[in-house]
Amino acid sequence: MNARYVNGLEVERIRADFPILKLKVAGKPLVYLDNAASSQMPQPVIDRLVRYQSTQHANIHRAVHYLSETATHEYEEARRGLARFINAREEREIIFTSGTTEAINLVAHGYGRKFIGAGDEIILTTLEHHSNIVPWQMLCDEKGAKIRVVPINNAGELLIDDYEKLFNVHTKFVGVTHVSNALGTINPIKSMIEFAHARGVPVLIDGAQAVPHLPVDVQDLDCDFYACSGHKLCGPTGIGILYGKAALLETMQPFKGGGDMILSVTFEKTTYNVIPHKFEAGTPPIAAAIGLGAAIDYLTATGMEKIAAHELDLLNYATEQVNGMPGVRIIGTAEKKAAVLSFAVDGVHPHDVGTLLNEEGVAIRTGHHCAQPVMQHFKVPATSRASFAFYNTLAEVDALVAGIRTVQKVFA
Amino acid sequence: MADPKSLYQEVILDHNRKPRNFGTLEHASHTATGHNPLCGDHIGLALKLNGEAIDGIAFQGEACAICKASASMMTATVKGKTRQDAETLIQEFRDMATGKLDLQRQPHHLGRLAVFAGVRDLPVRVKCAILPWHTLHAALNSLASTSTEADADPMHAPIGGA
Numbered sequence: 265m266n267a268r269y270v271n272g273l274e275v276e277r278i279r280a281d282f283p284i285l286k287l288k289v290a291g292k293p294l295v296y297l298d299n300a301a302s303s304q305m306p307q308p309v310i311d312r313l314v315r316y317q318s319t320q321h322a323n324i325h326r327a328v329h330y331l332s333e334t335a336t337h338e339y340e341e342a343r344r345g346l347a348r349f350i351n352a353r354e355e356r357e358i359i360f361t362s363g364t365t366e367a368i369n370l371v372a373h374g375y376g377r378k379f380i381g382a383g384d385e386i387i388l389t390t391l392e393h394h395s396n397i398v399p400w401q402m403l404c405d406e407k408g409a410k411i412r413v414v415p416i417n418n419a420g421e422l423l424i425d426d427y428e429k430l431f432n433v434h435t436k437f438v439g440v441t442h443v444s445n446a447l448g449t450i451n452p453i454k455s456m457i458e459f460a461h462a463r464g465v466p467v468l469i470d471g472a473q474a475v476p477h478l479p480v481d482v483q484d485l486d487c488d489f490y491a492c493s494g495h496k497l498c499g500p501t502g503i504g505i506l507y508g509k510a511a512l513l514e515t516m517q518p519f520k521g522g523g524d525m526i527l528s529v530t531f532e533k534t535t536y537n538v539i540p541h542k543f544e545a546g547t548p549p550i551a552a553a554i555g556l557g558a559a560i561d562y563l564t565a566t567g568m569e570k571i572a573a574h575e576l577d578l579l580n581y582a583t584e585q586v587n588g589m590p591g592v593r594i595i596g597t598a599e600k601k602a603a604v605l606s607f608a609v610d611g612v613h614p615h616d617v618g619t620l621l622n623e624e625g626v627a628i629r630t631g632h633h634c635a636q637p638v639m640q641h642f643k644v645p646a647t648s649r650a651s652f653a654f655y656n657t658l659a660e661v662d663a664l665v666a667g668i669r670t671v672q673k674v675f676a
Numbered sequence: 677m678a679d680p681k682s683l684y685q686e687v688i689l690d691h692n693r694k695p696r697n698f699g700t701l702e703h704a705s706h707t708a709t710g711h712n713p714l715c716g717d718h719i720g721l722a723l724k725l726n727g728e729a730i731d732g733i734a735f736q737g738e739a740c741a742i743c744k745a746s747a748s749m750m751t752a753t754v755k756g757k758t759r760q761d762a763e764t765l766i767q768e769f770r771d772m773a774t775g776k777l778d779l780q781r782q783p784h785h786l787g788r789l790a791v792f793a794g795v796r797d798l799p800v801r802v803k804c805a806i807l808p809w810h811t812l813h814a815a816l817n818s819l820a821s822t823s824t825e826a827d828a829d830p831m832h833a834p835i836g837g838a
Binding site for chain 2: 612613614615616619620623630631632639645646674675
């Protein structure tokens with residue numbers, strides 16, 4: 265297999281940017297195929313974190329001294345970069361959060377608790393990660409609202425007719441994942457958003473699994489909210505963003521109270537700051553935000569279109585290889601998929617698959633992937649999941665396939 | 677199995693393929709169900725106690741190879757032993773799996789069960805190996821069910837405690 269050339273991506277040159285990819289595990293070269301859980305960080309992002317911490321750190325939005333102004337500038341520069349990355353109209357539509365989970369909780373609290381009440385309905389889908397289910401359940405428990413669920417077919421695709429039938433006068437909100445973390449299904453969110461908007465219903469998109477793999481344009485999608493995480497984008501953990509349309513964000517109540525989110529405070533009355541600061545109480549993870557800014561610069565320079573094309577090659581090759589293996593079943597066969605391959609090996613529990621692949625240096629995820637409704641649909645307690653990034657090679661797919669053969673031999 | 681460092685030694689694979697005491701037990705005096713919510717694995721255990729002696733034991737359920745082999749070898753080991761012997765083995769197995777028992781230097785009664793010592797290096801798999809032993813402890817103490825996540829369970833195995 266020629267791993268150098270795939271869709272114009274110089275994979276070997278890219279791999280040289282990722283120090284962790286040189287690791288050996290169990291005496292074998294690391295084959296990292298758990299990118300849907302968290303991606304690895306390239307040297308320019310590591311260097312950016314070191315440069316910030318060694319020459320630019322102070323608290324932001326506060327003091328008049330040089331370091332504070334520098335840190336504030338770099339932090340806001342990262343926000344501008346993220347606004348460009350997903351094509352937000354304005355940078356104040358980008359709120360830094362600790363990740364996708366916090367971003368969704370922010371909307372459930374800031375929008376949901378204000379605008380969703382007893383008898384109202386929220387539409388979610390079977391493909392949601394628990395982080396786009398549980399905050400809404402908590403809201404429903406508090407308010408007496410109800411969740412309606414869009415079912416899927418056996419390929420792992422949403423049943424759009426059923427989605428449309430779920431709408432009624434009580435429908436107040438839609439939450440849907442852009443890409444399924446457990447199966448890789450890419451959902452037709454643009455038409456789903458259009459359908460909801462025609463009925464005056466706002467839509468939140470969980471983009472955690474989409475932004476690392478596809479170009480995302482929030483204006484073109486016309487979504488009301490879009491949430492994603494930095495650590496799946498080659499950035500640090502503990503940082504993510506919520507995009508929200510400015511007009512909506514302005515009507516929402518704050519999520520957390522504290523410093524930086526206020527204009528003035530007396531014990532009688534507090535006046536909240538403008539967006540995005542209204543939603544960024546306390547000292548944020550400044551270094552992580554700046555690191556995320558560097559990460560999207562790296563991805564942009566690499567080219568999201570090229571990344572998407574290379575990952576599709578990896579997925580297609582892996583799908584073809586695994587489909588050819590007797591006793592292995594791919595779970596999630598949607599027509600449109602991102603770089604996720606969930607599978608089951610006949611007679612072998614996914615945890616045993618994962619441990620044995622680890623003995624071959626191959627890192628995959630096994631379990632329910634925080635998507636138990638998906639597991640329930642396919643009547644499995646768990647799956648094995650290989651998920652690809654642009655720095656993976658076809659040779660690594662071969663290593664995965666060889667690893668699965670070893671698993672089958674051990675359990676023969 | 678070629679690699680001696682692998683957790684998947686032949687004895688474990690054999691007990692996974694042909695689990696001993698797998699099935700139901702008539703006239704059980706003690707039963708319990710163990711559940712690992714992290715992976716959905718569950719083990720049902722039935723015992724027949726004659727005074728202090730474990731006269732009969734059987735297990736059922738769906739689980740990974742490590743959990744199933746652990747259950748199989750556990751039932752084979754404790755059958756015919758006393759309740760006190762079983763409790764001692766439960767404690768020793770748990771200590772081995774969490775890295776608290778040094779098999780070379782400290783006395784123990786684990787015998788062939790020492791094949792599971794390797795899980796101490798795989799914190800996520802510790803619970804797989806321990807689940808049947810949690811469940812045995814629950815059955816002996818007439819607790820209807822247990823979970824690897826039950827904090828109140830005295831057998832709770834801290835992840836990464838090794």
